[in-house]
C-alpha cells in the first residue's frame with residue numbers, strides 16, 4: 001500500500017499543502033522541532049484510524065482560527081487507486097470515497113492501513129492492561145471482521161450484565177443467561193487473541209536478532225482468567241463467572257472475563273518491565289511493529305504504511321542501520337527526525353525532505369535556529 005498524494009487544508013499548522021510520495025520508499029522528514037513533521041504522520045494516521053494518536057480532541061486538529069479541516073489522499077492498494085477525503089467541522093466528520101459520501105466510519109477505517117511507532121508507545125509495557133488490550137484489539141479489528149463483530153457483541157453483553165448487577169434486586173437468571181452468551185463470544189476472542197499473539201511473537205523474533213549482537217528472545221504471553229489451552233474454554237469461563245458472582249453482586253461489576261485480560265512480555269526469560277533497558281524496550285517495540293507489518297502482508301497481500309515518529313533518538317548508529325535494514329523492502333515508510341542522517345545509513349532508496357514552518361522541500365537544508 002502506498003500513499004501517492006496527500007493534501008491538507010487547515011490541518012494543524014498546514015493552511016493548504018499538497019505532497020507527493022514515492023511507492024515503496026523511505027521518506028525521511030527532517031527539520032527542527034515544532035515545524036510540522038509529526039503533523040504529516042498524524043494526517044496519514046487519521047486517514048487510517050479516523051482519530052489522532054496525540055489527542056482525543058478533534059478540534060485541536062483544526063488550524064487555529066479556522067472552522068474545519070480536510071485531508072485528502074490518493075492511495076494505491078494492490079492495483080487499485082483509492083481517492084479518499086475526510087472533512088471535519090464542529091466534531092462532525094464527513095467521509096468520501098471517489099467523491100461519494102461514505103456513511104459508516106467502519107467502511108472507511110482500514111482502507112488506508114498505517115502502523116505507527118511514536119515515543120509514547122514505549123508506555124505500552126508499563127501502562128495499564130487496558131492499553132495492551134487496546135493495542136491487540138486495534139490490530140485484530142483490522143485483520144478480522146469476525147473479531148470486530150464478536151468484540152462489539154461481547155461489549156454489549158458485558159454492559160447488559162453490569163446493568164443487571166446494578167439493579168436493586170439483581171435478576172440471577174438474567175445474569176446467568178448473559179454469562180452463557182458472554183462465554184460463547186469470549187471463547188472466540190480468546191482463541192483469536194492467543195493465536196494473534198503467538199504469530200506476533202514468531203514474527204518479532206525474526207526481526208529482533210538484527211538489532212542486537214547477542215541473541216535475544218521474546219515471549220508474548222496472553223494472560224486470561226482461564227487456561228487458554230483448556231479443553232472446554234466456555235465451561236471454564238462459566239465456572240469463573242460463577243465463582244465471582246458473589247463479589248460481582250457486591251461490587252455491581254463483572255470482575256472476571258476477557259475485558260480484564262493482559263499481555264506479558266518476557267525478554268530472555270525475564271519480565272521485560274523489570275529488566276529491559278530503554279534501548280531494549282525500544283528495539284522490542286520496533287520488532288513488534290515490523291512483525292505486525294509482516295502479519296498484515298501475509299494476510300492481505302500488501303504491506304501497511306509504516307509511520308516512525310522520532311524513532312532514532314536513543315538508538316546508536318548500529319541500531320539505526322539495523323532498523324533500516326529490517327524494514328521490508330517494498331513497504332512505504334515515513335520517518336521524522338530532527339537529527340541529520342547520513343545517506344550511508346540507508347541500504348535502499350531513500351528520499352530526504354526538510355520541513356520548515358509547515359513547508360516541505362525535497363533535500364536536506366540547514367536552517368538557522
Ligand SMILES: Nc1ncnc2c1ncn2[C@@H]1O[C@H](COP(=O)(O)OP(=O)(O)OP(=O)(O)O)[C@@H](O)[C@H]1O
Nearest residue numbers: 012013033034035036037038039060061062063064
Ligand atoms: N491546530 C493548530 N493550528 C495551528 N498550528 C498548530 C496546531 N496544532 C499544532 N500546531 C503547530 O504545529 C507545530 C508542531 O508540529 P509537529 O508536532 O508536527 O512538530 P515536529 O516538527 O514534529 O516537531 P518535533 O521534532 O518537536 O516533534 C507547532 O508549531 C504547533 O504550534
